[in-house]
Amino acid sequence: MSRPLMFVLCLCMPLSSLAADPSPSDQHDLAYSLGASLGERLRQEVPDLQIEALLEGLGRAYRGQPPTLDAQRMQALLEQHEAHVGALAGQAHTADAQAAEQRFMAGEQGRAGTHALPGGLLYSELTAGTGAQPQADGRVQVRYVGKLPDGSVFDRSTTAQWFNLSSVIEGWQLALPRMKAGSTWRLVIPSALAYGAEGAGDLIAPYTPLVFEITLVAVAS
Numbered sequence: 113m114s115r116p117l118m119f120v121l122c123l124c125m126p127l128s129s130l131a132a133d134p135s136p137s138d139q140h141d142l143a144y145s146l147g148a149s150l151g152e153r154l155r156q157e158v159p160d161l162q163i164e165a166l167l168e169g170l171g172r173a174y175r176g177q178p179p180t181l182d183a184q185r186m187q188a189l190l191e192q193h194e195a196h197v198g199a200l201a202g203q204a205h206t207a208d209a210q211a212a213e214q215r216f217m218a219g220e221q222g223r224a225g226t227h228a229l230p231g232g233l234l235y236s237e238l239t240a241g242t243g244a245q246p247q248a249d250g251r252v253q254v255r256y257v258g259k260l261p262d263g264s265v266f267d268r269s270t271t272a273q274w275f276n277l278s279s280v281i282e283g284w285q286l287a288l289p290r291m292k293a294g295s296t297w298r299l300v301i302p303s304a305l306a307y308g309a310e311g312a313g314d315l316i317a318p319y320t321p322l323v324f325e326i327t328l329v330a331v332a333s
Contacts (some may be wrong), residue, residue, distance in 0.1 A: 157197060206309075209319035213303055216261045216321055220300045229290070233283050234300040243293025246333045248301035252274050252288055259323040266315045266322075272329045281306050288328065296327040 131142050152312045154161055172179060179186065217232065225236045246252045253274050258267040283301030291297055303309075311318040 115274050131165055158193075189223075206319065209317065212261075213319050213321050217300065217302055220321075220323075229286055231282070231286065232285055233289055236298045237295060237326070238298055238325070239294070239296035241292035241295030241328060243295075243328075245292050246277060246289050246328070246331045248273045249278055249284070250275075250289075252289075252328060252329040253332075254318050255327045255329060257325045260316070261321055261323070274332075283322070284324075284326075288326070291326075291328045293331050295327050296325065299324040299326060 129315070154166070169179065169181075171177075217234070218228065220234055221228065223236065226234050227236065228234055251274060253272050255269050255272050256267075257269075258264060259265050275284075277288060280288075283299060283305035286305065287299050289295060299322075301324065303319045303321055304324045307316050307318075307320070309318050311320065316322070
């Protein structure tokens with residue numbers, strides 16, 4: 113159902129709770145209030161709407177008269193409008209998410225001891241290691257905790273885990289070959305080096321930077 117039509121229904125739902133015999137003044141003011149509320153919503157959603165056509169369609173439907181447009185055409189136009197509104201909402205949400213990521217990464221870049229790697233990946237060394245460094249296509253054993261920008265944990269290892277570097281996100285692929293076994297790094301990974309515009313299911317929203325604390329336990333020989 114079209115959002116404007118649903119909005120009209122929502123506006124009309126409380127009518128049953130009004131007095132059984134409202135005065136003419138109440139009836140006028142209620143009709144005006146409904147029109148004003150609907151008009152404000154439509155002004156924001158469809159600023160170039162033809163008011164005369166809106167009133168004609170509203171009036172005929174309210175009086176139970178048949179529409180002057182073919183039903184299939186009306187349905188197609190409503191669906192097209194819904195798709196357009198949805199696309200605009202998606203664009204606004206994307207812009208908000210990207211702006212939030214930029215603010216977060218800028219704040220993290222200002223932390224003491226933070227260094228930048230290609231692609232905007234940030235790291236700080238929490239514990240120095242003295243062991244071997246993995247190859248770019250190597251195999252590593254790590255312990256890790258993964259957090260979202262708000263600090264909530266979305267993943268952690270309960271024991272040290274083995275991974276092929278070719279199978280992990282790009283941010284790990286960039287950072288781990290620079291680490292030595294025994295070291296612990298804090299990584300702040302921009303979304304472009306993690307799950308990007310797609311996100312990862314319900315856990316990670318699109319355009320979400322990730323924070324990892326990773327200990328490189330061992331490197332496969």
